[in-house]
Amino acid sequence: MTESTDIHRILAIMARLRDPQGGCPWDRKQTFATIAPYTVEEAYEVADAIDRNDLDDLKDELGDLLFQVVFHARMAEEQGAFAFGDVVAAISDKMERRHPHVFAGMSIADSDALNAMWDAEKKKERLAKLGVEADASALAGIARGLPEWQRALKLQKKAAMVGFDWPGPAPVIDKLKEELEEVRVEFEARAAAPGDPAAQDRLEEELGDLLFVAANLARHAKVDPGAALRRANHKFERRFRxxxxxxxxxxxxxxxxxxxxxxxxxDRAKQQEST
Structure with missing residues (x-):
């Protein structure tokens, strides 16, 4: 392994940037909270490079994301909590523990059995971490920091695992129509009472219900709503330009x-695309 590819090089760079004496003033003043938005942003930039199939850019964006991990680990090390090596050890242990069919010779029948085993292991880990006071709900363990469309999907998938789910897309489409009508009613109610915060609140709630059901429809269609919306955004941007x-x-x-x-x-822009 050369110096340019050695993980110790980036760890040393991070330590130098955070050095109280000769480090970078901007890097020194950062905290977990101030860096967190950059971490999320870098993850999205990785997804964008993948979406564009730009492997050179993906290499750079993965580096940026890795730097975020190094940054958080360095701040934790300064507080005596953990270091980068502990992060690597923790994820290595977790991957081996969650893949007994690969590392421990366990036999897994199919992907459904694998998913069930994965969820059971995650629940066991939560119980071990939090003890008897751990959240026993089927919805436990879904991070609140996720983008809301992604959190909606995870909530729906967890509920479906205990049988709380529509049997197919047809009733979801009917529900979508119902929610759309409720949004229309609340738009009219807000127009009749301009400036009424209660009317605005009801409209927001109904729009949220509409989006939640739309995410559920995407799940039943086996379509990633994030990818679908990304595609729609790209199409709109292309046509508007x-x-x-x-x-x-x-x-x-x-x-x-x-x-x-x-x-x-x-209309001309749309026709131009179809020719």
Missing amino acids: AMEAMAAADGMRLADLPLDAQDRYW
Whole structure:
């Protein structure tokens, strides 16, 4: 292993950056709380590089994400809590423990049995960590820091494991229509009572129900809602940029045009993609 690929090099760099005497002022003043948003951001940038199939960028983004792990581990080491080596040991132990069919010769019938074993092991780990006061709910262990669409999926999957689930997509679609109607009613109620915080709160709640059911429909369709929304975002961005380019080619700015003229450019952008 060369110096450029040795994990000890990045650990030494991190220690130098956090050095109270000659380190970087910005790095020295950071805490777990201030670094956490960057950690989440770097994870999304990894996902973006994968989505674009840009392996050179993926290499860089994985490095950025690894640096976040190193940063948190260094701050913990300074407090005497744990060090980077402890992080590596903990995840290594966990992976071996959760894969007895690979490391301990256990026989697993199929992927469903594997998932059941995985969840049972995770529950056992939570009980060992928290003791008798541990949350015994089927929904236990779902992190509150997840993006809400991802947390919705995990809640739904956990509930489905104990049989609380629709039998297929048809009743979910019916429920989606029902929730959409309830959103429409609350929009009208808010319009009739402008400035009423209760009306706004009810609308927010119904929109949340609508999004929750939409995530459930994606789950029944075996579609990742994050990937689906990412695809929709990319499509919208691609078409909107095409609209801007068309308007510029006609000597106009899109922002100066009325909505009906903008819509005509939108239709042209869609037609351009289909040809």
